[in-house]
Amino acid sequence: MKILETMKASDYEQLVFCQDEKTGLKGIIAIHDTTLGPALGGTRMWTYDNEEEAIEDVLRLARGMTYKSAAAGLNLGGGKGVIIGDPKKDKSEEMWRAFGRFVQSLNGRYITAEDVGVRETDLEIVNTETDFAVGLPGKSGNPSPATAYGVYSGIKAVADEIWGSADLNGKTIAIQGAGSVGYYLSELLHKDGAKLIVTDIDKEAVDKLVSDFGATAVETDEIYEQEADIFAPCALGAILNDETIPKLKVKAVAGAANNQLEDEKRHAEELKKRGIVYAPDYVINAGGVINVSFELTGYDEERAYRKISTIYDNIKKIFNIANRDDITSHEAANRMAEERIEAIKHVKTSYINK
Numbered sequence: 001m002k003i004l005e006t007m008k009a010s011d012y013e014q015l016v017f018c019q020d021e022k023t024g025l026k027g028i029i030a031i032h033d034t035t036l037g038p039a040l041g042g043t044r045m046w047t048y049d050n051e052e053e054a055i056e057d058v059l060r061l062a063r064g065m066t067y068k069s070a071a072a073g074l075n076l077g078g079g080k081g082v083i084i085g086d087p088k089k090d091k092s093e094e095m096w097r098a099f100g101r102f103v104q105s106l107n108g109r110y111i112t113a114e115d116v117g118v119r120e121t122d123l124e125i126v127n128t129e130t131d132f133a134v135g136l137p138g139k140s141g142n143p144s145p146a147t148a149y150g151v152y153s154g155i156k157a158v159a160d161e162i163w164g165s166a167d168l169n170g171k172t173i174a175i176q177g178a179g180s181v182g183y184y185l186s187e188l189l190h191k192d193g194a195k196l197i198v199t200d201i202d203k204e205a206v207d208k209l210v211s212d213f214g215a216t217a218v219e220t221d222e223i224y225e226q227e228a229d230i231f232a233p234c235a236l237g238a239i240l241n242d243e244t245i246p247k248l249k250v251k252a253v254a255g256a257a258n259n260q261l262e263d264e265k266r267h268a269e270e271l272k273k274r275g276i277v278y279a280p281d282y283v284i285n286a287g288g289v290i291n292v293s294f295e296l297t298g299y300d301e302e303r304a305y306r307k308i309s310t311i312y313d314n315i316k317k318i319f320n321i322a323n324r325d326d327i328t329s330h331e332a333a334n335r336m337a338e339e340r341i342e343a344i345k346h347v348k349t350s351y352i353n354k
Contacts, residue, residue, distance in 0.1 A: 001052050010063055013039075014109070015055070018102040023094040026085065027102065028054055030062035031110055032078040035341050038108055039079025040134070040289060041065035042115030043099070043126075045087040058082040064258060065289070068282040070337035071314060074293050079110045087117030093125055100129030108132055113292050114143060134292040139299045143288030146304070148184035150287020150311045151256045154279050155189070155230060157315035158254045161277055162229075166312075169193035174228040174250065175215075177235030178205035181256045185234060186213050199223040200235065224248055233257040233281075240267050245274070254279035261330065268330035279315050280333035286311060 007015060013034060018027035031039045041062060048054040058080050066078025083099065085091075103112050103126065113135040114123055120137045127133045135143055155173070156166035171194050175182055178200035186196055186209050196215035199222070200206045209215040218226065224247040231250045233239050237259035245267060253260070253276060260281045261267040271278045287308045294304040314336075321332035 020098040023098045025095045025098045027083040028058045029081045030058040032062040033066040034077035037075040039077040040111045041080040042113040043081035044115040045083040045117030047086050048084050054082050054084050064282050067337040068286050070340045071283045072286040096125035097129050100126040104130035134295040139295045140292045144180035145184045146291035147288035148181050150308045152188040153312040154284035154315045155254045157312045158252045161319050172228040173230045174226045175232045176223045182234040197226050238262040245270050252277035256285045268328035272328045278329050280330050283333050
């Protein structure tokens with residue numbers, strides 16, 4: 001990989017390698033764009049096969065955070081952190097403290113939070129070494145409920161787009177992923193009278209959804225072929241591809257997973273051709289980042305959730321742009337985010353002698 005050429009292609013600002021031999025830390029921080037404000041994005045700990053895979057992941061995720069924050073109307077840029085290692089056995093207090101010092105060295109250009117393989121207790125340790133960590137216990141905490149509430153709000157917008165009503169009673173939702181977000185989303189949909197079809201590689205997690213919400217369980221490779229109204233991917237990325245899209249028997253795709261489209265342009269167009277409404281992932285799943293962003297100004301849960309509920313309006317706005325300009329909803333979302341960033345780039349301020 002030619003790293004600088006890759007960064008230039010999508011105009012990344014900074015890529016920071018974090019290595020500490022004594023603690024075993026092998027981390028990377030990517031800052032994509034800080035036009036709107038400091039780069040906010042969680043840190044992910046994963047067993048990457050090699051360094052190049054980790055670099056590709058952190059760059060892709062950082063850029064996604066730029067678009068997510070811009071589309072959500074937040075005054076934040078996009079960044080991400082990844083740590084190469086097994087989250088089940090490679091964590092230690094000293095490793096997290098070493099990572100916290102690297103975050104602190106960026107002096108607020110990057111603000112970290114929780115992501116895959118990282119827990120609130122890990123962030124507490126990071127926080128001992130840096131002021132730039134959010135999603136902490138006693139503040140916004142676990143982002144999963146907030147993410148789920150945002151996806152739920154977006155699904156209601158999708159329902160209104162298709163059926164002219166946000167009422168989900170009697171609608172069938174096929175949920176891929178029974179983790180924390182999948183569970184909280186299932187709870188909200190169940191309360192609204194939706195019927196649930198669920199799958200996950202974790203049988204115990206699926207059994208809990210069946211027990212708590214009367215969901216119907218299917219095998220992981222069967223979820224794409226279910227007769228349902230809406231498919232909600234809440235697990236892996238790149239699940240909308242040449243193999244899976246032809247199998248779909250739904251009217252819409254609206255879920256929490258990041259980077260759902262394997263090829264963003266081509267697969268968004270394929271969904272449009274098939275008449276399947278698509279809620280762009282980085283817009284509908286922005287509840288978590290919206291929630292933790294409120295820690296930066298003094299966390300208030302009521303205000304945070306009020307802001308998260310505007311995901312409904314953002315999804316509707318995207319559909320309006322897509323219908324008006326005859327473009328895919330993914331392109332419409334990108335256009336909305338890019339126009340906001342471009343507008344702020346041209347803001348002129350009076351000179352202040354500091």
